[in-house]
Amino acid sequence: MASTSKKWVLGIVVLAFVVPLLKPIFPDAISDYRLFLVSTMIIASIAVLGLNLLTGFNGQFSLGHGAFYAVGAYTAAVLMDQLSVPYWATIPAAAIVCFIVGYLFGLPALKLEGHYLALATFALALAVPQILKYKWLEGLTGGVQGIVLNKPEVPFGLPLSEDQWLYYFCLVVMVILFWAAANMLNSRSGRAMMAIRDQYMAADTMGIDTALYKTVTFGISAAYTGIAGALSASAIAFVAPDSFNIFLSIKFLIGLVVGGIGSLTGSVIGGIFYVLVDNSAQALSQFVKNDLGLPFDLSAYTVFGVLLIAIIYLMPMGIAGGLFMAWRKIRGAR
Amino acid sequence: MRRRDFVGGAGVSAAALLLAAEVAGQKKYDDGASDTEIKIGHTGPYSGPASSLGIIGKCIEAYWKSVNEAGGINGRKIRFISLDDGYSPAKTVELVRQLVEQERVFCLFDTLGTPSNTAIHKYLNQKKVPQLYVASAASKWGKPKEFPWTMGFQPDYHTEGAIYARHILANVEEPRIAVLMQNDDYGKDYWEGFRQGLGANAAGKVVKHVTYEVADPTVDSQMIQLAASGANVFFNVTTPKAAAQAIRKAADLGWKPAHYLNIVSASVGTVMKPAGLENGQGTITAQYLKDPTDPQWADDPEMKAWRAWMSRWMPGAVQADANYVFAYAVTSVMHETLKKCGDELTRENLMRQAASHQRLHVPLLLPGITVNTSPTDFYPVQSMRLARFKGESWYLFGDIVSAEG
Numbered sequence: 001m002a003s004t005s006k007k008w009v010l011g012i013v014v015l016a017f018v019v020p021l022l023k024p025i026f027p028d029a030i031s032d033y034r035l036f037l038v039s040t041m042i043i044a045s046i047a048v049l050g051l052n053l054l055t056g057f058n059g060q061f062s063l064g065h066g067a068f069y070a071v072g073a074y075t076a077a078v079l080m081d082q083l084s085v086p087y088w089a090t091i092p093a094a095a096i097v098c099f100i101v102g103y104l105f106g107l108p109a110l111k112l113e114g115h116y117l118a119l120a121t122f123a124l125a126l127a128v129p130q131i132l133k134y135k136w137l138e139g140l141t142g143g144v145q146g147i148v149l150n151k152p153e154v155p156f157g158l159p160l161s162e163d164q165w166l167y168y169f170c171l172v173v174m175v176i177l178f179w180a181a182a183n184m185l186n187s188r189s190g191r192a193m194m195a196i197r198d199q200y201m202a203a204d205t206m207g208i209d210t211a212l213y214k215t216v217t218f219g220i221s222a223a224y225t226g227i228a229g230a231l232s233a234s235a236i237a238f239v240a241p242d243s244f245n246i247f248l249s250i251k252f253l254i255g256l257v258v259g260g261i262g263s264l265t266g267s268v269i270g271g272i273f274y275v276l277v278d279n280s281a282q283a284l285s286q287f288v289k290n291d292l293g294l295p296f297d298l299s300a301y302t303v304f305g306v307l308l309i310a311i312i313y314l315m316p317m318g319i320a321g322g323l324f325m326a327w328r329k330i331r332g333a334r
Numbered sequence: 335m336r337r338r339d340f341v342g343g344a345g346v347s348a349a350a351l352l353l354a355a356e357v358a359g360q361k362k363y364d365d366g367a368s369d370t371e372i373k374i375g376h377t378g379p380y381s382g383p384a385s386s387l388g389i390i391g392k393c394i395e396a397y398w399k400s401v402n403e404a405g406g407i408n409g410r411k412i413r414f415i416s417l418d419d420g421y422s423p424a425k426t427v428e429l430v431r432q433l434v435e436q437e438r439v440f441c442l443f444d445t446l447g448t449p450s451n452t453a454i455h456k457y458l459n460q461k462k463v464p465q466l467y468v469a470s471a472a473s474k475w476g477k478p479k480e481f482p483w484t485m486g487f488q489p490d491y492h493t494e495g496a497i498y499a500r501h502i503l504a505n506v507e508e509p510r511i512a513v514l515m516q517n518d519d520y521g522k523d524y525w526e527g528f529r530q531g532l533g534a535n536a537a538g539k540v541v542k543h544v545t546y547e548v549a550d551p552t553v554d555s556q557m558i559q560l561a562a563s564g565a566n567v568f569f570n571v572t573t574p575k576a577a578a579q580a581i582r583k584a585a586d587l588g589w590k591p592a593h594y595l596n597i598v599s600a601s602v603g604t605v606m607k608p609a610g611l612e613n614g615q616g617t618i619t620a621q622y623l624k625d626p627t628d629p630q631w632a633d634d635p636e637m638k639a640w641r642a643w644m645s646r647w648m649p650g651a652v653q654a655d656a657n658y659v660f661a662y663a664v665t666s667v668m669h670e671t672l673k674k675c676g677d678e679l680t681r682e683n684l685m686r687q688a689a690s691h692q693r694l695h696v697p698l699l700l701p702g703i704t705v706n707t708s709p710t711d712f713y714p715v716q717s718m719r720l721a722r723f724k725g726e727s728w729y730l731f732g733d734i735v736s737a738e739g
Contacts, residue, residue: 033435040428130549135517145519146423146449148456236427238453243424247382279432282417300418301381 016171020164032163036235037275039163042170043231045271046177048255049264050224056262057185058217059197061114064121065225066249067128072098072226073233073244074132077147078140080233087152087234091173094230095223102222106215125249129241146240149233170231177224182264184220193217225252251278258311260320269319277307366440367679372672373413374398375433378446378469382420387446389651390469391416393661394444396647397669407672410679415439423453430454434463441466441684443668444487444661448472448519451484459483464684466671467664467714473523476712478689483681485688485712487664489622491520491596492527493716495571497620497735498594499531501720502567506592510541512565514556514580516572517545524571524596541565546576553579561589570595578609585613593617597718601656602627602727611726619728620718620735623663624698627654628727636697663698667705667714670694702734 023030051065075097076090085093105124109117132141141147154165184190195203196210204210233239251274259270281303315322366373378391398412406412415437419426426445433439441464445451448470455474458465459481467487468475471494475486502509513528515521529537542563544556553576560568561584568591570580577599584593593616599605600619624631631637640662644653651658674687691714694705705714717736721728 031435033431036431037428133518133548135547143518144449145452148452232424236424236453237456238423238427240423240449240453242447242449243422245383245420245422247420247422279428282429286415286417299380 013175017168020167023161023164032161035161035163035167037279039167039170039235040232041272041275042167042174043228043235043271044252044255044275045268046174046231047225047228047252048259048270048274049177049181049267050221050226050228051252051256052259052261052263052267052270053181053193053224054217054221055256056260056266057190057197058193058214058221059200060109060214060218061118062121062221062249063118063253064123064125064249065221065252066244066246067121067124068098068102068222068225069229069232069248069252070128070132070241070244071101071222072229073239074141074229075226076230076233077149077239080149081142081147082140088169090230090233091227094226098226098229099219099223102226103215103219105222106218109218110211110214122246122249125246129244132241132244142240144241146238146243149237149239151237152234166235170235173227173231177227178264178268181224185264189213254308258308258318260318263318263320266318266320273319277304281307361677362680362683364440364680364682365438367410370410371413372407372410372679373415373437373439374668375430375437375439375442376414376416376444377419377426377429377433377442377450378416378444379421380418382422384421384447387469387657388418389655390444390446390657390661393648393651393658394665397662397665400643400647401669407669408676412672419447419450421447421450423447423449426450427453427457430457434458434461439463440679441681443467444469444664446470451475455481455484462681464681464688466684466688467668469660469664471523472519473527478710478712483685485685485707485714487667487714488660489620489715489718490527490713491523492530493713494597494620494718495524495527495529496531497718497720498569498618499528499536501618501735502569502592502594503532503536506567509536509539509567509592510563510565511539511567511569512542512560512563512591513540513544513569514553514560514572514576515543515545516576517547520573520598521545521571528569546572548573548576550576554583556580557583557587557589561587565591567592568594570599572596572599574599574601574604578605581605581609581614581617585610595619597621600721600728603654606723606726614723615725617723619721619723621721621728621730622700622703622715622718623656623659624700625728626656626659630729640698659698663696666696667691667694670696700730700734 020030020035047065047069051062054060054062072094075094079085079090079093080087109120112120131137133143151162152166152169154160154162192203192208192213195208196213200210255270255274258273260266282300284303285300311319317325376391376394378388379385380388380391395414395416398414401407402411415433417429419429430442433442442458443466445454445465446469451468451470454465462483465484467485470486471488471490473490473492475484502511515525532539542560542565544559546553546556557580568584570577570593572580577595595617597620606614624634624637641653644651644658671684671688675683689707689709689712691705691707696705700719703715703717707714717734719730719734720732721730
């Protein structure tokens, strides 16, 4: 079982690397825009994975991961803008900064459980865009107007478009991060994290340093989401406080729940879901209005909401969980 | 066999069509334009913190619908694709790329928000896609040298600041000016224009200049400093909440300077009433659109036509909201620009036409204010009229003040 799923993952990764190279053959199907969209899905997947490490595998709630995403994005943007650091070097820098911020936030968070922690992180997400506009930081962050950046250029004269290159860059970062996460979860530390989630007291009694694990998990989770933020700064080539409003945190949460809590595959599905559904909900509401000419003026969020309710109702374990259950049913029936 | 015939036939007729177009030498199309249709892209906040501005997009959509019903522009229907960016610049980038690369729109029109437009500024100019009449009053949209594909619409903050400065120099004896300013790009835009309007000689007339943060709960302490400076002119560059507080505090302190209030906070409902109508008497602001609540336009033919249009195409909308007036006016400029393009619907020609408006009359602009542009002037509206607050509304006075040219 384990080896077959490994083969699947390998197959998908190989496919993900090969398909964009077919761009000259299918220029319409594999357009720069689509590659850019897939890049944003990859970035979202990494951010959702960050939240999943914290919530899905360690049982701590966060409504404020948009804050770490913003810190990552701004770390990258400021380094590129002020110090002319190359974009690829901003990824580890964002990871380190966000790990420290996450770890420090994790310390007081130890005293907070469940809903209270959720509320504290919510406050963080509300505060960060305001802090970015603060006058002492304005010289660095550009205040409300943000920072305009350059898109990553294709290195070594490779015959790729900017968006192809960006896609590969994101893909490589994603593969490394998911590989690292899978290994960590399979290790002693990963089992400790999950033990804390399942039975906090039992884990404590067995000698797991719960305080240390919880704060470090908070740091790692923040680092993952911060890397996603840094990637997004390169992809969008612009950062501004308005990009990191509270809806961003909510979107990560939606991606997490819809994809599947406590599942690596679920993080990928969650990332794809929120980019895809967010866009197709708009396309759908436009289609209903303009092409079908129906008199419904459905806002995109209405469509999004209906879809969300349907999914949660039909697949309470998220899409990853739903697919897994369906797979088991089919096998069981045979 | 048959299929080959068909393909061959299609090829021949296509060639014939091309030839015909060549002979006529007129019909030229870029992406998003054809014999039957012009595709226009737009983004605006239908959700999120600025969703109250979403009505601008709705009104523009209704406008194009009414144009299509009347036969379109030079026989072509407008296909208006408006997407919701929730006021998040990151989302705007994604959506605008979708509009340009997937939908292949002819141009972007009235995309809303300063940060959102900043995010797509470079991209659209690299792609050479027109970003016309953006819905933002920042002064950076009129730089044809660096950004030849971007143009604003309304008088920018810079222009407005200069207009107040000139009025002060001409009307106040020995002005000693106090300035309260929101500490961000919007405030700085005004401040720069104001200083430019004062000129080098009069720069010393500003006796006190203090700032506040948009998140500050009150501006009381700033107002006390300003009143203590002994200034006889007060330039108030604030957003609605702070503006109301400033007007009230000035009255509480018994400070009675000549008070200039920026257009951002000129709303009677959200600023003047909460500040106390009696406290705001005599305040001066600048306008360029007809205010739908102003009784002097009650019998104005343009205003009446607009009200009739609103009742038909936007039933149930609150007609007191000046954003509808704005949307209607800016879309009529776009309408005119596309009309002028004739059958040469290329992006280059669109920009050429947009940059050659001369004394274009636009419905709902104040009488005497026209749209003027040139290849070096990418600021369509640069004139305003001053208005004084009296009783419960603004009354226009004096001539049109212009920063044109």
